[in-house]
Amino acid sequence: MADAPFLNYINGAWVPSASGETFESRNPARQSDLVGEFPSSSAEDVANAVEAAKDAFDAWRLMPAPKRGEILKRVGDIMTERKAEIAHAMTREMGKPFFETKGDVQEAIDTAYYAMTMGRQLFGHTVPSEMNNKFNMTVRRPIGVCGLITAWNFPVAVPTWKMFPAILSGNTVVFKPSEDAPHSGALLVQVMEDAGVPAGVVNLVQGAGPTGRAIVEHTDVAAISFTGSSETGSRIAATAAARHARISLEMGGKNPAIVMEDADLDLAMEGLIWGAYGTTGQRCTATSRLIVHEDVHDELVERIKAKASTLTLGYGNDDGVEMGPLINSKALDKVTTYMDVAREDGATIAMGGTPATGDGLEDGFFFNPTLFTDVTRDMRVAREEIFGPVLSVIKIKSFDEAIEVANDVAYGLSSAVYTQDISRAFRALRDIDAGITYINGPTIGAEAHMSFGGVKATGNGHREGGWEVYDFYTETKTCYIDFSGGLQRAQIDNYDD
Ligand code: NAD
Numbered sequence: 001m002a003d004a005p006f007l008n009y010i011n012g013a014w015v016p017s018a019s020g021e022t023f024e025s026r027n028p029a030r031q032s033d034l035v036g037e038f039p040s041s042s043a044e045d046v047a048n049a050v051e052a053a054k055d056a057f058d059a060w061r062l063m064p065a066p067k068r069g070e071i072l073k074r075v076g077d078i079m080t081e082r083k084a085e086i087a088h089a090m091t092r093e094m095g096k097p098f099f100e101t102k103g104d105v106q107e108a109i110d111t112a113y114y115a116m117t118m119g120r121q122l123f124g125h126t127v128p129s130e131m132n133n134k135f136n137m138t139v140r141r142p143i144g145v146c147g148l149i150t151a152w153n154f155p156v157a158v159p160t161w162k163m164f165p166a167i168l169s170g171n172t173v174v175f176k177p178s179e180d181a182p183h184s185g186a187l188l189v190q191v192m193e194d195a196g197v198p199a200g201v202v203n204l205v206q207g208a209g210p211t212g213r214a215i216v217e218h219t220d221v222a223a224i225s226f227t228g229s230s231e232t233g234s235r236i237a238a239t240a241a242a243r244h245a246r247i248s249l250e251m252g253g254k255n256p257a258i259v260m261e262d263a264d265l266d267l268a269m270e271g272l273i274w275g276a277y278g279t280t281g282q283r284c285t286a287t288s289r290l291i292v293h294e295d296v297h298d299e300l301v302e303r304i305k306a307k308a309s310t311l312t313l314g315y316g317n318d319d320g321v322e323m324g325p326l327i328n329s330k331a332l333d334k335v336t337t338y339m340d341v342a343r344e345d346g347a348t349i350a351m352g353g354t355p356a357t358g359d360g361l362e363d364g365f366f367f368n369p370t371l372f373t374d375v376t377r378d379m380r381v382a383r384e385e386i387f388g389p390v391l392s393v394i395k396i397k398s399f400d401e402a403i404e405v406a407n408d409v410a411y412g413l414s415s416a417v418y419t420q421d422i423s424r425a426f427r428a429l430r431d432i433d434a435g436i437t438y439i440n441g442p443t444i445g446a447e448a449h450m451s452f453g454g455v456k457a458t459g460n461g462h463r464e465g466g467w468e469v470y471d472f473y474t475e476t477k478t479c480y481i482d483f484s485g486g487l488q489r490a491q492i493d494n495y496d497d
Pocket of ligand 1: 149150151152153154158176177178179207208209210211212213214216227228229230232233235236250251252253283284285385387413454458
């Protein structure tokens with residue numbers, strides 16, 4: 001069971017780590033609140049999980065995909081029943097408010113039901129042959145054991161973006177949640193068990209970086225899907241490439257929202273507050289750069305300040321809380337350090353800039369919503385992912401300049417443009433180097449049936465979500481069926497010269 005004592009889940013059984021060692025998960029809003037102790041898994045535990053996944057693969061891949069889809073339907077049903085329970089546990093463990101964690105679980109439910117439908121449409125291509133009496137088609141085959149390594153900030157939704165398409169496609173998985181959200185990962189795996197996923201198809205190993213590394217290094221892990229920082233992604237990619245493992249990387253962002261002088265400023269302000277300060281700015285798609293036309297700069301900055309200063313900070317399971325804590329002390333140190341970086345670079349801290357104190361905040365990693373103005377595109381606060389409630393404002397004079405600034409960073413995940421001008425909107429869709437562009441909406445708001453992912457340092461060309469993710473979890477086999485009864489040579493027998 002996913003209850004204390006917390007264990008790994010290998011081959012359908014809840015088991016401790018081989019070493020018996022554990023690590024703690026604590027509530028980031030109330031550090032005195034211990035969520036639990038979780039197994040610290042070694043390469044030995046990973047090897048056991050991989051072996052279980054390998055053993056389960058044959059029977060699972062041979063189960064018809066619509067039947068696998070029926071199991072995912074049950075997964076969605078159980079998650080629907082447990083939505084509030086799982087969301088409260090997530091809020092306790094990783095801090096975002098209950099209304100946000102409910103959205104996280106709903107995304108997982110949507111992903112389960114979408115996977116169910118994919119069970120009946122794992123399509124290939126049927127195309128004409130260039131020869132007579134010959135039939136050509138492609139079919140999808142599962143890959144084998146997939147290693148899933150995830151970040152803490154969407155501790156249920158993001159693992160399901162990987163786990164559900166992986167198993168629907170006939171693969172088996174070894175899942176390592178973030179060491180900052182192990183309980184959320186365990187609750188997800190508990191749902192899988194209760195839905196009747198056969199032993200060995202989904203395995204859970206808890207632990208930190210070294211546990212993830214053991215998954216990446218294991219030669220029987222055929223594919224690795226990773227969500228986390230670009231730095232970790234680079235390390236994983238190097239290891240995986242050396243042994244030719246398939247790898248999908250979803251990494252950091254420095255997402256711009258462009259607000260032009262013709263924008264609806266109320267709409268833009270609402271989107272900026274949600275984009276920059278939702279999840280305490282700890283989303284890969286968080287709005288971290290506001291690129292604003294000089295004509296509306298001052299007014300928009302004032303509106304953001306007025307609204308952001310009313311946000312209620314606190315423990316996300318308490319009523320009325322709009323913004324939770326940062327995830328841990330390391331994150332609090334990192335965000336705090338960027339206040340000095342901003343000052344040294346010549347930016348102005350127009351709002352916030354300090355850890356948040358006050359009743360109910362003394363035992364957590366709270367930071368005030370922060371706004372940097374007088375930012376130029378070359379400053380570190382305009383280029384680096386801070387991963388906190390921090391928005392850097394860059395003033396521009398034209399739409400061309402806005403696009404240029406938007407593209408002038410290493411990352412390329414999400415982007416937003418606020419304008420009433422349809423030609424600007426379409427130019428943004430065409431010209432912004434990002435995997436996602438929203439017109440008149442914030443940089444956040446992924447839907448389960450739409451592809452999700454980024455370009456440049458954010459990703460390596462794969463997508464999660466939508467049907468595109470099924471390309472990652474399947475190999476294409478090209479099938480030729482010659483019913484002519486004779487030898488037919490492509491490219492040769494149809495041509496005289
Ligand atoms: P992180 O890179 O520190 O950790 C991510 C995962 O990788 C964790 O499970 C961790 O234990 C594991 N890990 C660490 N070192 C490893 C190694 N050497 N080998 C294998 N696994 C290892 O990231 P984080 O702090 O948990 O998450 C924040 C980052 O994730 C941000 O950069 C954010 O933008 C990004 N993120 C991206 C997306 C996306 O879809 N693009 C979604 C959510 C978060």
